[in-house]
Amino acid sequence: MTILKTKNHTVKIEAGELVSYEVDGHEFIHQKGSPGWRSSDTEMFPIIGPTNDANFRVSTPKGDAVQDQHGLLREMEYHLLEQDETEAIFEKVYSAGTLIKNSKFPKKSTEEFLSWPYNFHFTKSFCLNENGLEITFKVEGEEEMPFMLGYHPAFKLHSEDAMIVTKEKEISIADIMAVGSRALQVPHHKSILLKDKKDLKINTEGFVHFMLWTEVTNMVCIEPITFYPYAVAQQELHKGFNKLREQNNQFKVTLLPQ
Secondary structure (H helix, E strand, O other): OEEEEEOOEEEEEEOOEEEEEEEOOEEOEOOOOOOOOOOOEEEEOOOOOOOHHHOOEEEEOOEEEEOOOOOOHHHOOOEEEEEOOOEEEEEEEEOOOOOEEOOOOOOOOOOOEEOOOOOEEEEEEEEEOOOOEEEEEEEEEOOOOEEOOEEEEEEEOOOOOOEEEOOOOEEEHHHHHHHHHHOEEEOOOOEEEEEOOOOEEEEEEOOOEEEEEOOOOOEEEEEEEOOOHHHOOHHHHHHHOEEOOHHHOEEEEEEEEO
């Protein structure tokens, strides 16, 4: 367990996963074992969205890649690179073509192993300060590598009337649940507000949209994404790829308690 502290802020990280962010005794992060989702955060990379209708294949310039929902990064283990009282950096390194065991096989997938035809080095950094928690993602790899990136944190809800506030409207938890597994898109937003017993502002850099998802009333996933996967058929998921370049390889999410 990695623990970061500054004044009244405490962060707990378990093998690269944000499992707790507590401010003045208020827990913002969904707790494992609570109804809703078995995790508390994860990343969606190098693709976002399901692939079962496309026979778990995604087109790339180097041929079809075998990918399950939200990509293979989540099936890999993070390694701690460095840590001090307020910062921690984790990494995942992948060699092109390496077979990664798919945890969804065989109950939810026909593919026992996943693979990607490019090398990449993925880092996830946490930086805690008196204002909030910065989470930075850096993608390094082959020039022009296609990829999507999404961050998938789950937030604990403390009140029955919690809602998501954008610059245009208020979105209730019931609104999100009504959309189901597809996730509700909040297009072209860099910032969003979770209104609850204690409010949380979520600012992003590098991402384009948000997706909102939950199937329960005690938590909500507020997910910054580079592409909304349900905008295209699964067979055309490649249309949502970014291309890896020096100037677009870093992404940031800042959690700001209000």
